[in-house]
Amino acid sequence: MATDGTPGPLAGDLSDQSPWYPVPYRVDRRTAETADTVTLTLSPAKGTPLHPFRPGQFNMLYVFGVGEAAISVSGDPALPEALVHTVRTAGKISGALTGAAPGSTVGVRGPYGSGWPLEEAVGRDVVLVAGGLGLPPLRPVLYELLRHRERYGRIEVIYGARTPKDLVYYRQIQEWRGRSDLRFQTTVDAAGRDWYGDVGLVTARVPDIRVEPARTVAFLCGPEVMMKFTAQALEARGVTDSAIYVSLERNMKCAVGLCGHCQLGPEFVCRDGPVFRYHDVRRFLSVREL
Amino acid sequence: MRLADHRFFTGTDPELLRRWSPLSVERSYAAGDLLVQEGGPADRFILIFEGKVALEIVAPDRPRVTIQTLGGGEVLGWSWLLPPHLWRLDARAVKRTRTLELPASELRDALESRPDEGYRFLLRLLPVVAQRLEYTRLQLMDLHGH
Ligand SMILES: Cc1cc2nc3c(=O)[nH]c(=O)nc-3n(C[C@H](O)[C@H](O)[C@H](O)COP(=O)(O)OP(=O)(O)OC[C@H]3O[C@@H](n4cnc5c(N)ncnc54)[C@H](O)[C@@H]3O)c2cc1C
Numbered sequence: 001m002a003t004d005g006t007p008g009p010l011a012g013d014l015s016d017q018s019p020w021y022p023v024p025y026r027v028d029r030r031t032a033e034t035a036d037t038v039t040l041t042l043s044p045a046k047g048t049p050l051h052p053f054r055p056g057q058f059n060m061l062y063v064f065g066v067g068e069a070a071i072s073v074s075g076d077p078a079l080p081e082a083l084v085h086t087v088r089t090a091g092k093i094s095g096a097l098t099g100a101a102p103g104s105t106v107g108v109r110g111p112y113g114s115g116w117p118l119e120e121a122v123g124r125d126v127v128l129v130a131g132g133l134g135l136p137p138l139r140p141v142l143y144e145l146l147r148h149r150e151r152y153g154r155i156e157v158i159y160g161a162r163t164p165k166d167l168v169y170y171r172q173i174q175e176w177r178g179r180s181d182l183r184f185q186t187t188v189d190a191a192g193r194d195w196y197g198d199v200g201l202v203t204a205r206v207p208d209i210r211v212e213p214a215r216t217v218a219f220l221c222g223p224e225v226m227m228k229f230t231a232q233a234l235e236a237r238g239v240t241d242s243a244i245y246v247s248l249e250r251n252m253k254c255a256v257g258l259c260g261h262c263q264l265g266p267e268f269v270c271r272d273g274p275v276f277r278y279h280d281v282r283r284f285l286s287v288r289e290l
Numbered sequence: 291m292r293l294a295d296h297r298f299f300t301g302t303d304p305e306l307l308r309r310w311s312p313l314s315v316e317r318s319y320a321a322g323d324l325l326v327q328e329g330g331p332a333d334r335f336i337l338i339f340e341g342k343v344a345l346e347i348v349a350p351d352r353p354r355v356t357i358q359t360l361g362g363g364e365v366l367g368w369s370w371l372l373p374p375h376l377w378r379l380d381a382r383a384v385k386r387t388r389t390l391e392l393p394a395s396e397l398r399d400a401l402e403s404r405p406d407e408g409y410r411f412l413l414r415l416l417p418v419v420a421q422r423l424e425y426t427r428l429q430l431m432d433l434h435g436h
């Protein structure tokens with residue numbers, strides 16, 4: 001999450017990629033996804049690019065004079081030269097990021113975090129459930145699953161947003177929905193008559209997924225209440241809580257397991273997460289206040 | 291389409307389904323057709339086998355809003371079971387939809403005359419009600435809002 005601008009000046013020539021210093025990246029493209037959400041495509045302005053990322057990892061994006069926020073990588077892991085992030089305006093820093101013009105520079109440090117355990121999905125049915133801005137952190141997973149389609153069983157994706165206008169990656173979703181080796185369902189909380197898709201929460205789509213529960217692994221990303229109820233719905237279908245993974249968001253500052261800002265029980269979300277086995281964190285999703 | 295093939299009846303006594311099957315009517319709706327209309331008599335229990343049905347709220351001062359869609363394996367509702375037996379929402383087919391429908395008054399009589407079956411039927415219907423209540427609560431929380 002946002003900081004008050006902790007990192008020092010951009011260290012463009014740093015070759016050791018110190019976890020503290022952002023590397024300057026140029027905004028090559030800014031694509032509006034919705035009224036408040038944009039996708040930024042970045043490339044190294046100078047110096048060494050960051051290490052390749054794993055699906056589910058995040059970077060700290062730094063806007064000069066404003067501050068730093070954790071943003072998941074939403075691009076294709078096979079194309080690491082283009083660093084892709086999808087950001088929604090929620091406050092000062094995210095607002096500065098969504099407003100970043102092509103040609104401008106942002107600082108990037110990372111990638112951080114554990115990522116989704118794709119190796120656990122091999123040979124199994126895979127369910128991805130995304131709520132709202134939960135789709136960007138899951139998109140790299142989908143790229144990987146489809147790139148090695150033969151390694152996996154059935155793939156079911158459920159994506160929920162507030163209204164049809166809040167759906168990100170609209171064109172790409174049409175492509176995914178057109179594929180026969182994947183079922184991609186979109187649902188919105190409410191809609192007018194011009195929407196021909198599903199209306200209702202993502203949890204309502206779970207009873208309908210066509211998977212073998214005993215050999216299913218599920219990755220959930222979105223608001224915590226949504227993940228909690230989705231996990232319950234999956235459990236009702238017979239998927240065990242150790243085969244369900246969730247991505248948690250906590251306030252972040254250092255992102256490298258030093259400051260304790262993101263602590264969740266014994267774990268640090270930045271270092272041990274943000275992806276956790278639901279079995280290990282379900283108690284935190286029921287805690288009234290953290 | 292057979293009653294026994296619908297998720298709602300999974301695990302139901304086959305003998306009961308044999309008795310009810312002759313009552314069921316197969317229907318098909320084109321995209322845009324209304325299955326039921328708010329205020330109209332809730333005279334049948336509708337099991338959706340295929341397609342998509344939008345539950346819509348109509349208010350004079352605002353555009354019609356879809357609050358939920360139902361698909362294959364789901365049932366339309368319970369207004370047919372509770373007095374005054376009037377539909378509380380519009381239900382419109384969003385795409386071609388196929389259903390099996392049981393006449394409400396016969397079904398109510400059957401359930402009343404055999405309370406044990408009636409009870410078991412309610413135990414099947416109650417999760418549908420509970421689930422819809424839960425969805426409504428979560429919708430009220432505006433999960434994806436800012
Ligand atoms: C692992 C991880 C991954 C993430 N991935 C993404 C991602 O891919 N994309 C993304 O967009 N975000 C992502 N986030 C969230 C992101 O890090 C920020 O938390 C978010 O962008 C908001 O930061 P901000 O500084 O702009 O807002 P903040 O200023 O921290 O505001 C946050 C909240 O406070 C409210 N608020 C802000 N200012 C005020 C005010 N003056 N008065 C009252 N309320 C106010 C906002 O409405 C908002 O709800 C991720 C977070 C984590 C931990």
Ligand code: FES
Nearest residue numbers: 253255259260270
């Ligand atoms: S953000 Fe500092 S320990 Fe996680």
